[in-house]
Amino acid sequence: MRIAEINMVSNGSTGKIMFQIAGFARCRGMKLKTYSTIPYTQGLKDDKLNCENHYVFGSRLENKLHTYFGILLGLNGYFSHFGTIQLINDLKSFNPDVVHLHNLHKFCINLPMLFKYLKSSGVKVIWTLHDCWSFTGHCAHFTMVKCDKWKTGCFKCPQLSAYPSSKIDNTKFMYHRKRKWFSGIDNMVLVTPSKWLASLVKESFLGEYPVKIIYNGIDLSIFKPTPGRFRETYNLEDKFIVLGVAFDWGKRKGLDVFIELSKRLDGRFQIVLVGTNDCIDNQLPDNIISIHRTKDQKELAEIYSAADVFVNPTREDNFPTVNLEALACGTPVITFNTGGSPECIDENCGVVVGCDDINSLLGEIIRICETKPFSKNYILNRAKEFDMNERLKEYVKLYEDCSHSSKRAI
DSSP: OOOEOOOOOHHHHHHHHHHHHHHHHHHHEEEEEEEEEEETHHHHHHHHGGGGEEEEEEEHHEEEEHHHHHHHTTTTTTHHHHHHHHHHHHHHOOOEEEEOOOHHHSTTTTTHHHHHHHHHHHHHEEEEOOGGGGGSSSSSOOOTTTGGGGGGGGOOOOTTSSSSSSSOOOOOHHHHHHHHHHHHOTTTTEESSSSEEEHHHHHSTTTTTTTEEEEOOBBBTTTTOOOOOOHHHHOOOTTTEEEOOOOOTTTTHHHOOOOOHHHHHHHTEEEEEESOOOHTTSOOOOOOOEEOOOOOHHHHHHHHOSSSEEEOOOOOSSSOOOHHHHTTTTTEEESSSSSSSGGGGTTTEEEEEEEHHHHHHHHHHHHHHHHHOOOOOHHHHHHHHHHHHHHHHHHHHHHHHHHHHHOOOO
């Protein structure tokens, strides 16, 4: 069986997922080739780009031109002809039984060319949706702006500056173009990492396709209760540690919520934020500990393990793996009732509060830290339900099912 996986980047969370699936499938005897565009930054080191069975398409010049005109004109996916020709020619040479798509919303691929190939080839298609971009005229998330125009047709976008940004509102045009490009594929299955996203897909113009839910998984050999000296290093032996972890801190991830909590929590509590930077530091009060990055995932697991509670006040999210990482280290989770964030939480491992309900959030932090109401063993067992290997098995099974049912064009 021959599988082609396509993601616009080789790094980040979606790139990581692509390579995890590829490695797992190869170990089970599948011939799998991965594809990504050339990095924008010259000299960027990525060992994956030099891997056997990985193809890099496009050029930095074409990507920069696509980015410029895509942002200027609001036309995401209308350029990068030469890079897309390279991609399609290599796909034809590889002759896959299944093409597995991931994120396509970067300024480096020509979408009508790619989907014309997919429709004409008769190849089975799997598309893992990591956000909402595939069925909107522009944006990847719309919860915060309370927009539901995507259900009938986008226009007058309230967040043109959101990624992938645009100077001109061509959302009405792009909505209808995307509906045309992405509809009518005979052999396509959609995958979502959350029930929440699956429900949105069913309301969108992609509702014609079957949807399978495969949750994101985590590596339980890394994220597990891990002793360390985090408390001693920061003199927190007698403190309740309230932890937040994100890698794009801002209002969407609830940075302002932690700032407000720092004003209301008394001296027994210490807020620790991981994934910050110098710009974020300038916004933080002195009583929040800021950690830009950890040296490796083991150190991150030590921080999760040291915390009394993990707080994720995200206002827009599909299925955040940080919740899973905290649970896997034995730490209870509090999250806002937004997107797919609550889906890994039940009444025995954490708490879900209303979005922006700071009073309830504050009360639950104090209650959990003071009373320790959750069984650590239960929390760890709950995390096992999201074992990465089990989730990867689901993808392999989907490949097998798709290959058996695929009707290739002659």
